[in-house]
Amino acid sequence: MEPLHICVRRTLPWDDEEAVAAALDPAARPMVELWNATFNLRYPAFRSRLTRIARESWSRIEDAKLTPRAELPPGALVAPVDDDDWFSPEIASRLLAERHPSRQGFHWNRYIVEAPRRRRRWPWARSRRAADTSRYTCGSNNYAVRNLPALSAALGGHVVASRVFDANPGLVRHLDASLSIQSRSLASQSAFEMSGRRARKSTPGQPAPEPTRDVLLGMYRSHRGFYDHLRLPSEVAWAQPYVAAMAELMHELRLK
Numbered sequence: 001m002e003p004l005h006i007c008v009r010r011t012l013p014w015d016d017e018e019a020v021a022a023a024l025d026p027a028a029r030p031m032v033e034l035w036n037a038t039f040n041l042r043y044p045a046f047r048s049r050l051t052r053i054a055r056e057s058w059s060r061i062e063d064a065k066l067t068p069r070a071e072l073p074p075g076a077l078v079a080p081v082d083d084d085d086w087f088s089p090e091i092a093s094r095l096l097a098e099r100h101p102s103r104q105g106f107h108w109n110r111y112i113v114e115a116p117r118r119r120r121r122w123p124w125a126r127s128r129r130a131a132d133t134s135r136y137t138c139g140s141n142n143y144a145v146r147n148l149p150a151l152s153a154a155l156g157g158h159v160v161a162s163r164v165f166d167a168n169p170g171l172v173r174h175l176d177a178s179l180s181i182q183s184r185s186l187a188s189q190s191a192f193e194m195s196g197r198r199a200r201k202s203t204p205g206q207p208a209p210e211p212t213r214d215v216l217l218g219m220y221r222s223h224r225g226f227y228d229h230l231r232l233p234s235e236v237a238w239a240q241p242y243v244a245a246m247a248e249l250m251h252e253l254r255l256k
Contacts, residue, residue, distance in 0.1 A: 001063055001094065002046060002077065002096060003063050003065045003076075003092070003163055004061070004063060004064040004065075004075075004077055004078075004091065004092035004095055004096060004144070005064070005065060005066075005067040005072055005076045005077065005079070005081070005147075006058050006061070006064055006065065006066045006067065006078075006079055006081060006087070006202055007066075007068070007069050007072060007078050007080050007081070008080075008081055008082070008192070009067070009080055009081070009082055009083070009156075009157070010085050011051070011082075011083040011158055012024070012047075013053055013168045014044045014045070014047045014048035015044070015048050015169050016044075016139075017042065017045075017202040018045045025183045026252060028083040028189075029250075030211065031211050031216075034211060034212075034213060034216055035187070035216070037066055037213075037215060037256070038103075038216055038217070038220075038255060039220075039254065039255065039256065040154060040252075040253065040254045040255070040256055041252060041253050043187065046187050046249070046253065047083075047084070047187055048109040048181070049249050050084040050249075051081070051083045051084060053082075053084075053086075053183075053245045053246065053249075054083060054084050054085055054086055054183070055244050056241075056242070056245070057087050057089075057239070058081075058087055058241055060089040061087055061088075061089050061090075061091055061092050062089070062090040062092060062093065063092040063093065063096060063192075064079075065070045066188045067102050067153060072147045072155075073147065074147060074148070075146055075147060075148060075187050076146070077095060077096070077099075077144055077145075077146055077147075078144060078145060078146070078155060079081075079091065079141070079143075079144040079158075079180075079227075080141065080143070080144075080145075080154075080161075081140075081180075082140055082141060083180065083181050084183050084184075084185065084187075084188065085140055085141040085180065085182050086177065086180060086181040086183055086193075086239050086242050087141070088178070088179040088236075088238050088239075089238060090179065090238070091179040091180065093244050094175065094179060095175075095179075098173065098175070102170070102171065103171065103172070103173050104145065104146040104167055104168075104171040104172065105144065105145040105146065105147060105151060105154065105164075105171055105172035105173075106143060106144045106145075106172065106173055106174075106175055107137060107138055107142055107144075107145065107165060107170070107172065107173075107174055107175070108142050108143075108174065108175040108176070108177050108178065108179045108180070109142065109175075109177060109178045109179075109235075110139040110180045110182070111142075111180065111181050111182070111235075111236055112139075112181070112182045112184060113181055113182070113184065113224040113230070113239075113243070114184035115184075115186075115219075115222045115223045116222060116226075119173065123183040124166075130253055133146075133158060134158060136158055137162040137165045137166055138154070138158045138161040138162045138165055139158050139182060140158055140182040141180045141181075141182060141223075142179070142182075142228055142255070143158070143161055143165070145161065145164070145165075151164055151167070151168070151171070159191075164232060176239050177235075178235045178236045181236060181239050181242075183222070183242070183246070185246065186219060186220060186223040186248060186250075188252075190220060217255075220253075220255075223250060224250050224251075224253075225250075226250075227243050227244070227246040227247035227250060228247050230243050
C-alpha cells in the first residue's frame with residue numbers, strides 16, 4: 001500500500017545546545033535566554049522532550065513514514081507537521097482510503113490544545129477546537145497534499161497551503177474528523193509571540209521590548225497543572241497519552 005509521508009518542517013537539533021544557539025532565530029533569542037535563566041530545564045532540552053512526545057504519536061501510525069522534504073517522491077501524499085504536534089494513529093488509513101484521481105489534497109477539523117491565557121474559575125482546563133473560527137483553511141498540521149508541481153508549495157506552511165487549497169477547490173476535500181492536534185506548549189512559537197504582546201508597551205510599529213520574567217512566570221503558572229486536569233473528548237481521545245506526557249514534563253520544569 002502507498003505510504004503516507006510525514007514531513008517535518010524546519011526544526012533544530014535540540015539535543016545539541018551549541019548547534020541550537022548557532023541556528024536560533026535572533027528574534028527568539030531574548031526569550032530563550034530568559035527561559036534558561038528562569039527554569040531548571042534549559043530551552044533546548046525542553047524542546048527535545050516535546051519532539052520526543054510528538055514522534056511517539058507519529059510512530060503509532062500504520063502505513064506512514066517520516067520523510068525529509070528533499071526526499072519526497074513525486075506524487076507522494078504528504079502530511080506536513082511541526083516538530084511538536086501530534087497525529088492520530090488512524091490518519092494514514094483515513095486519508096489513503098480516500099484516494100481518488102480527483103482528490104489531491106485533504107484537510108480536516110483543526111484541534112488545538114493550549115492552556116488558557118489566565119486562570120478561570122470554570123472551566124480553566126480545556127482544549128480548543130478551532131475548525132470553524134480560523135481565517136485559514138489549513139492550520140499547523142490539519143492537512144495533507146500530493147507532492148505535485150501545482151500543489152507542492154503547500155508543504156512550506158499553513159498560510160501558503162491555505163492559498164493553494166483555496167485556489168484549487170476541485171482538487172481538495174474536507175474530512176469531518178480530528179486527525180491531528182496542534183500542541184501549543186509553554187515553549188511554542190505562539191507562546192513566545194504572546195509573551196511579546198503582553199510585554200509590549202511601545203508605540204505601534206516600533207520594536208517591542210524584550211519579554212519580562214513576570215510575563216513568563218504568568219504563562220508558566222497557566223501551563224503548570226493544565227495537563228493534569230485535561231480530559232480530551234472522544235474525537236481526540238487517542239491523544240490522552242501525550243497529554244499525560246506533557247503533564248509529566250511540566251512537573252519536571254521548575255523555577256531555579
